[in-house]
Amino acid sequence: MKLPVEGWPEAAGQGRVGVVRRVVLLALRDLRLEVRDRAGLLSILAFFAVMLFIMALALGPEEEPLRRAAPGVLWVALAFGSTLLSTRAFALEVEEGTLDDLLLAPGGKEWIYFGKLLFQMLLLLPLAALALLMAAGLFYLPLERLFLLFLTLVLGVLGYASVATFYAGLLARLRGREVLLPLLLFSLVVPVVLASVRATTGLAEGLPVAEISDWWQLLLVFDVVYLTASALLFPVVMEG
Amino acid sequence: MLKVAQPDRPDALTWVFLGLGLLLLPVGLYLALSAPPDVNQGYLARIMYLHVPGAWLGYLAFFVTFLYSLLYLFRQDPRHDRVALASAEIGLVFMGLALVTGMLWARPTWGVYWTWEPRLTTTAILFAVYVGYFLLRGAIEDPELRRKAAAAVGILGFINVPISYMSVKWWRSLHQTQSIDLTTGKIHMDPAMLQALLFNLFVFTLLYLGFVRFRSLLAALEARKEEA
Numbered sequence: 001m002k003l004p005v006e007g008w009p010e011a012a013g014q015g016r017v018g019v020v021r022r023v024v025l026l027a028l029r030d031l032r033l034e035v036r037d038r039a040g041l042l043s044i045l046a047f048f049a050v051m052l053f054i055m056a057l058a059l060g061p062e063e064e065p066l067r068r069a070a071p072g073v074l075w076v077a078l079a080f081g082s083t084l085l086s087t088r089a090f091a092l093e094v095e096e097g098t099l100d101d102l103l104l105a106p107g108g109k110e111w112i113y114f115g116k117l118l119f120q121m122l123l124l125l126p127l128a129a130l131a132l133l134m135a136a137g138l139f140y141l142p143l144e145r146l147f148l149l150f151l152t153l154v155l156g157v158l159g160y161a162s163v164a165t166f167y168a169g170l171l172a173r174l175r176g177r178e179v180l181l182p183l184l185l186f187s188l189v190v191p192v193v194l195a196s197v198r199a200t201t202g203l204a205e206g207l208p209v210a211e212i213s214d215w216w217q218l219l220l221v222f223d224v225v226y227l228t229a230s231a232l233l234f235p236v237v238m239e240g
Numbered sequence: 241m242l243k244v245a246q247p248d249r250p251d252a253l254t255w256v257f258l259g260l261g262l263l264l265l266p267v268g269l270y271l272a273l274s275a276p277p278d279v280n281q282g283y284l285a286r287i288m289y290l291h292v293p294g295a296w297l298g299y300l301a302f303f304v305t306f307l308y309s310l311l312y313l314f315r316q317d318p319r320h321d322r323v324a325l326a327s328a329e330i331g332l333v334f335m336g337l338a339l340v341t342g343m344l345w346a347r348p349t350w351g352v353y354w355t356w357e358p359r360l361t362t363t364a365i366l367f368a369v370y371v372g373y374f375l376l377r378g379a380i381e382d383p384e385l386r387r388k389a390a391a392a393v394g395i396l397g398f399i400n401v402p403i404s405y406m407s408v409k410w411w412r413s414l415h416q417t418q419s420i421d422l423t424t425g426k427i428h429m430d431p432a433m434l435q436a437l438l439f440n441l442f443v444f445t446l447l448y449l450g451f452v453r454f455r456s457l458l459a460a461l462e463a464r465k466e467e468a
Contacts, residue, residue, distance in 0.1 A: 163396065170389055180379050187372035188396055191364045191403070195334045225399050233395065236313045
């Protein structure tokens with residue numbers, strides 16, 4: 001079923017405003033479908049809970065090892081959990097046969113990428129924040145610098161989602177993509193996960209911001225490069 | 241004589257590269273083993289004559305993969321994809337050589353084969369990315385999608401090369417910094433050692449060129465068989 005979207009910006013000639021509206025509309029539509037469906041959201045929440053619980057059981061019950069392991073466990077949970085959702089960016093489009101409609105829309109194709117990326121971010125960020133709270137509860141992860149922790153989450157999730165969205169689009173029509181996508185994503189996002197873990201560890205241990213900023217810079221570099229490269233390559237690989 | 245579009249055998253240039261490379265390899269080894277020992281590391285430093293060319297050729301090979309992946313995406317010519325594939329494979333071999341020789345050097349120097357310091361970590365990631373490249377290639381049946389997806393990995397994965405190269409400067413790392421610094425052009429090395437190193441580098445480059453040409457031809461033959 002195709003949802004009627006009111007006020008769909010028509011032609012490419014509408015300039016920047018039209019493109020931004022398209023991106024937002026696409027992201028909100030996908031988000032609405034995802035929230036209505038619930039199955040994906042519930043499964044990833046259950047995954048986080050079970051994974052953090054098992055890790056806490058395996059590493060606990062002393063406070064010190066748990067606290068030390070917290071950043072690593074949090075990001076491993078996030079990396080694995082996000083792969084559960086990464087294929088969903090394009091899965092519905094393929095199922096409903098609407099991917100071609102999107103690709104046939106006049107104007108460039110980058111906006112599809114950005115729309116799907118925005119959708120992934122809107123989906124993953126609240127989940128990541130929840131996972132952070134769970135990790136704080138089960139692993140004694142200190143939350144004093146919540147804003148900086150959240151900044152790390154945003155940078156890390158963006159780096160992850162930029163590659164994940166790109167490959168989800170590229171492999172959208174491929175059978176067995178659920179298996180292939182994580183395999184491929186992990187090797188590419190290892191630097192992102194690594195930098196995120198180090199930054200989170202620094203925050204948890206109470207290091208001064210100056211010492212952690214190296215990792216944020218690295219994260220930012222990866223985000224910018226992955227985002228730019230993906231956005232530039234997306235129209236090329238989606239053609240034909 | 242008419243030129244065949246897709247030759248069955250390696251051309252003369254390939255044989256020249258391979259032959260010259262194999263011929264000069266013992267000479268390079270002789271130079272490496274007769275080079276003066278290092279002040280601090282003694283004879284152990286000689287592993288550098290394999291380690292440094294291996295790492296450099298690995299970087300170079302991944303750069304070639306990056307270039308030809310870009311070319312493939314914009315020109316859609318399968319030949320470019322085959323060069324990218326060949327270069328990635330040879331790069332993986334050279335990178336593996338650099339990793340193994342590095343470990344052999346690290347054991348007597350640092351006391352451990354492996355430690356999670358920035359240079360080693362980024363190199364391991366780099367290695368993993370290109371292993372992923374081949375996993376991906378093996379997993380996709382449709383040739384066109386396979387080429388596109390692989391090209392994307394070849395491009396996105398390349399970002400790790402400059403990071404791996406610069407890691408010894410950016411983070412205060414355990415791994416020593418470059419003796420030949422490509423970013424500033426400064427050389428911190430005895431001329432006799434430098435000569436041996438450059439000669440080995442030259443030999444490795446010859447071998448790399450030969451291997452890539454040979455492997456691309458093999459890939460072309462494979463593709464022809466697949467089509468037939």
